[in-house]
Amino acid sequence: MDQPLITRKQFAAAIAVSLLSPMLRLLPNAPVHLAGRAAWLSAIPALGPLVLICLLMGAFRRYMRPGEGMGGLMLRWLGPVAGRAVLILYGAWLLFYAGFILRSGADRLVSTVYPSSGPWLFAAVLLILCALAALGPLRAAARTAVLLRPVLFAALAAVFLLSLSNVRPENLKPLTARDALPALAGACPFATVGAAGAYFSFLSGYVDPPKSAVRWLLGPLVLGLAAGGLICFEVVGVFGPGLAGALMYPFFVMIRDISLSDVLPRIEAVIIALWVLADFMLCVMLLRCAHEALRPVFGLPAPEGVPMRALGRGRWLLWLEAASVLVCSLAFTVPAREMAVWSDKIVPLVSDIFTYGGFTLLWLVSARRRKYERPTL
Amino acid sequence: MRRALTILYVLPLTLCLAGCGSGSMRTDRTDIERLMLIQTMGLDRKGEGVEMSVSSGLGPEDRPALVMTAAASGMEAAIQRLQAYSPENQLFYGHVQYLLLGEEAAKEDLQAILAWVDRSPVMRMGTAMLIVKGSAVEAVEAASGEATDITARLASLERGQRARGQDIHSLREVAGALANGQGALCLAVETTDAEDEVLTQDKQAAAVVPVGCAVLGPDGLVDFLTPEQSLGAELLTGRPVGTLVSVDGAALELLSCETEVSGRFDENGALTGLAADCTVRAGLLEKPLDHDESSQDLDGALAQAVRGWIAGAVEKAQTLGCDFLDLRTAAMDGGSDRALRMEAWPEIFPALPVTVTVNAAVDRSYDLSE
Incomplete structure (x- = not known):
């Protein structure tokens, strides 16, 4: 299959920008609940499970044929019946996840900046933009990620520097050996955020494969964990572990207090609005991942190179998926308190089941199959 | 051409993301000349509700500060009522520097007030908080005269405190200490009668002086320290x-x-x-x-x-x-x-x-x- 490739740099940028969305949804609340003031140290042990999942994805990649993604591999290894069933499960989850991201992103925007608005408008408008991006060439979305990555990371760095003066060292002390176990538990949310990158293996067919997935991803992984650790460090340092855990959006409450003297007394609306871009990128990528998961189920060709409005070559499926995401996001109407439970507990748990659980299980059950198959890389 | 048209169709949608529409396409824009920046807010308990007093700070060319007081069932209702008093200006609470809590409000409503600030997309957790011995509303009103106002008084007080190595604690610090299961200290102030203060520059305005610290517990004001x-x-x-x-x-x-x-x-x-x-x-x-x-x-x-x-x-x-x-x-x-x-x-x-x-x-x- 002659497919247009996206470069590894673009692929890495798409993963990095997309993961910023769950990062600020889960951090720092979830690690603070588990590790208290040691939450920022939890980024270190999270490297272990994330390297393991990188190794697993790298191992899968070695068995993928040229142009084949995780969807094709699952179908080959699990057979037409079990393979289709698993792919439908993954596809449905990815669509629900995209819908949830839209909804929680809209809720965040409404809660923090536009309290007199309803979330549905933001969710619907963002989905239209996401659908248009998903219907376009994957390369265009990936190139957008390359542009967005420095903007979002620069915003994070600016927030970090400007809030540093509000950090109270006594909020971060004392840290003793007894905090080691809670810090270890606090690594779970970090590991959950990072593992969401495994969904991008459905798009592997479009990427020039690296020789070593771990070596390729180690740098960005360490940087991402450092960014997450610094977010926890700063939020806990500013609010203390009790308040940081109690606030619904501590990071965004923290940036409300940032002032650039009298020139820019408030910058939070800009920063919060920038995070819509991370939601946008994650939603686009999840839509494409879901499409790559469901495409082999129906035996449809890759959607690249077809005009945006065309329904041929299986592109009807993309429209259907976008509609499903919209239904998910609009039907997901829970009060703010319940939203926090979904956001901090249920969705991360299910995501872990699909990433750590699902992919490990696939590796284990395909052991026999792998005996007769030589790696392509 | 087709691509350009597509972009042209999509761009207006992004306006909705920027908040120019709020469910409808009405605009929330307010001219900056019409914004009245509130710099100090005083809160007291009144019956089952609250009494809120706000001061805009001295205007340009020493225009006296706008001071308004309203009683209502809650903070948001009080804000609405205050806005009704000032139809020509949009009161903006994003730059409140000082929040004064009267004794009763600090005793009964501390957690409710902290939660309100957290939920508010406008108010800031970094706002300095002071407890007034007596009524905060009276302090805001009494400290405002022709040449000075409560914000100027508190800014001077804050400079004095800083010079002595003591900060005025913010809502964030108080809420953080309370959430960690500790108590919190907060600067306590009281107003002195303008007529008794020989050194008060503005004879019409009372001075605001520090009188030690207030002790705050999870349920509110516990006591004052000497x-x-x-x-x-x-x-x-x-x-x-x-x-x-x-x-x-x-x-x-x-x-x-x-x-x-x-x-x-x-x-x-x-x-x-x-x-x-x-x-x-x-x-x-x-x-x-x-x-x-x-x-x-x-x-x-x-x-x-x-x-x-x-x-x-x-x-x-x-x-x-x-x-x-x-x-x-x-x-x-x-x-x-x-x-x-x-x-x-x-x-x-x-x-x-x-x-x-x-x-x-x-x-x-x-x-x-x-």
Whole structure:
């Protein structure tokens, strides 16, 4: 299959920008609940499970044929019946996840900046933009990620520097050996955020494969964990572990207090609005991942190179998926308190089941199959 | 051409993301000339609701501050009512610098007020918070005159506090301490009658003066500390550099202060008490003419006074059962039964022996007469 490739740099940028969305949804609340003031140290042990999942994805990649993604591999290894069933499960989850991201992103925007608005408008408008991006060439979305990555990371760095003066060292002390176990538990949310990158293996067919997935991803992984650790460090340092855990959006409450003297007394609306871009990128990528998961189920060709409005070559499926995401996001109407439970507990748990659980299980059950198959890389 | 048209169709949609529409396509834009920036807010309890007083701060060319007061069932309702009083201006609360809480509001509604600020997309957690002995609304109104207003008064007070190494605590610091299960300290102020204040520049406006600290617990205002107890609390946290103190009639300026609080444990690792070791250095500014004590005596007198102030603050915390000095952190550092202590701290704390040792030195003790 002659497919247009996206470069590894673009692929890495798409993963990095997309993961910023769950990062600020889960951090720092979830690690603070588990590790208290040691939450920022939890980024270190999270490297272990994330390297393991990188190794697993790298191992899968070695068995993928040229142009084949995780969807094709699952179908080959699990057979037409079990393979289709698993792919439908993954596809449905990815669509629900995209819908949830839209909804929680809209809720965040409404809660923090536009309290007199309803979330549905933001969710619907963002989905239209996401659908248009998903219907376009994957390369265009990936190139957008390359542009967005420095903007979002620069915003994070600016927030970090400007809030540093509000950090109270006594909020971060004392840290003793007894905090080691809670810090270890606090690594779970970090590991959950990072593992969401495994969904991008459905798009592997479009990427020039690296020789070593771990070596390729180690740098960005360490940087991402450092960014997450610094977010926890700063939020806990500013609010203390009790308040940081109690606030619904501590990071965004923290940036409300940032002032650039009298020139820019408030910058939070800009920063919060920038995070819509991370939601946008994650939603686009999840839509494409879901499409790559469901495409082999129906035996449809890759959607690249077809005009945006065309329904041929299986592109009807993309429209259907976008509609499903919209239904998910609009039907997901829970009060703010319940939203926090979904956001901090249920969705991360299910995501872990699909990433750590699902992919490990696939590796284990395909052991026999792998005996007769030589790696392509 | 087709691509350009697509972009043209999509671009208007992004306006909705930027907040120009709020469910409908109506605009929320307000001209900056019409924005009235509220700089100080006073909150009191009134019946089952609140009374809110706001001050805009002095305007350009010394225009008097706009001061308005409204009573309503809650904070948001009060804000709506205040807006109705000022139809020509849009009141904007994003730049509130000082939040004054009256005694009753601090006692009954502290957590509700903190939660309201957290939920508000406009108010900031970094806003300085002060407790007014009496009514906050009266303080806002009384401190505003033709040439000054409550914001200017509080800004001056804050500068004075900073010069003495003491910050006015923000809502964030108070909420953080309360969420960590501690008590919190907050600067307490009161207004002095304008007619009695000879040095008040604006004869119509009352002065706002600090009167020590207010102790806040999870349920609200617990008590006020005397100025000596407040000083003891500040000495325990090691901050009151630049503070003027009087010892045996001599005026001393605290130059540095370091206090280390640590737990004392028995051979089984169980907590037996706390020890506060304070090292304080002060400069002699003035001593009475008939003073003939040596500088070593002054050292001893300062040590004794500091010991008394710290012990007074600790005793007050233990009597109230409210750990506003964050002694728990020191008690948790070391020993073997940390988890148990953490859980039982409220029961352990009131009866815990606390030993205070002070090492004091007075500089600049030379004298022209010697």
